[in-house]
Amino acid sequence: MPLALLALAIGAFGIGTTEFVIMGLLPQVARTFDVTVPTAGLLTTGYALGVVVGAPLLAVLGTRIPRKRMLMLLMGLFVLGNLITAAAPTFGVALAGRITASLAHGAFFGIGSIVAADLVAPQKKAGAIAMMFTGLTVANVVGVPLGTMIGQQIGWRITFLLVAALGVLGLAGIGALVPAARPHLTGSGTAGGTGAVGLRRELAAFRNVQVVLAMLMTVLGFGGVFAAITYIAPMMTDAAGYAEGSVTWLLVLFGLGMVAGNLIGGRYADRRLMPMLFVTLAGLATVLAAFSFTAHSKPLAAVTIPLIGALGFATVPPLQKRVLDQTGDAPTLASAVNIGAFNLGNALAAWLGGLVLGAGYGPTTPNWIGAALAASALALAVLSAALERRSPAAAAAERQETRTPVHAGA
Incomplete structure (x- = not known):
């Protein structure tokens, strides 16, 4: 590298x-x-x-x-x-x-x-x-x-x-x-056209339904992770019986899972991107649902937490590459917005988890919210693949549209 x-x-x-x-x-x-x-x-x-x-x-x-x-x-x-x-x-x-x-x-x-x-x-x-x-x-x-x-x-x-x-x-x-x-034709001044032309080309990428679907998968998939992790402290102390001081080391386990998942996701997304998303999103939904039960056991919780980190972050490289693949020569804005989508998913999941906890449900309830979000992301991945199989020519045309220069005065 x-x-x-x-x-x-x-x-x-x-x-x-x-x-x-x-x-x-x-x-x-x-x-x-x-x-x-x-x-x-x-x-x-x-x-x-x-x-x-x-x-x-x-x-x-x-x-x-x-x-x-x-x-x-x-x-x-x-x-x-x-x-x-x-x-x-x-x-x-x-x-x-x-x-x-x-x-x-x-x-x-x-x-x-x-x-x-x-x-x-x-x-x-x-x-x-x-x-x-x-x-x-x-x-x-x-x-x-x-x-x-x-x-x-x-x-x-x-x-x-x-x-x-x-x-x-x-x-x-x-x-x-x-x-x-x-040199890239995005209006940067390095080559090819004005900034206005480059911005119009960047905005045109959002007309590609595959770009929008990838971003929605980002919001829902990684949001599922944060529905659980945001409330990991009360979950582990109230449900599993860990001391407060142990939460830091449980988060280290989560981080180790993230490292492994990121590297695995990057490696296999270069081989078969969509199947990688199917496997990781399905696994994430399953593990989050299981965490509602394993969170009541110290050893099982310690095993489940890094799995959530691994499966959640294994979606990051393929989703980011998916956006880049679908935006052709105008990837800057869409790529950055997709990063913002991760944080939007975090905020949405934390809010939903807070709602169920505030309503008086048990400390592990946010895991069900996370499982539902991850399952929704999986459904979108299946839809995305189906649309691409049904109309590969249209998908190629959408990608080409983002590559075609937009003439100033057009």
């Missing part, structure tokens, strides 16, 4: 760490700013919403700027946001820092996926995307637990300073290792 993928993975590691480490530091942050823990939780909510909003906005900018330069700008924005959070004198400033950092998230993974895929042969694209996402999954195994420990023992501000340093390392690596992008 090219060394440039390592630079992308380092950036992904920093982004993954800052996204999730805040969950273990909310009590410390709340004490610093004299706010309640639910109020401090806005640092998580604000980040997620920033990803959803920032992904398309900055991806539009990315259609006008060469991809390498755009990735460096995004890492610079990420560093700035974490420095603002680390130095924040008030809670409002800390929230502004979190949102600033989150704006880079979706566009970085979206544009980074395109760059990673361009670095390798066509038959290795999903594996290259998975290699970049390895940084995100490893963050859950190493970065988040280590950042949480540092924040609890030394101070949460130090954690965010160290995350900012990771961003600087990622920025330097991208600058040194990522090659200049080949």
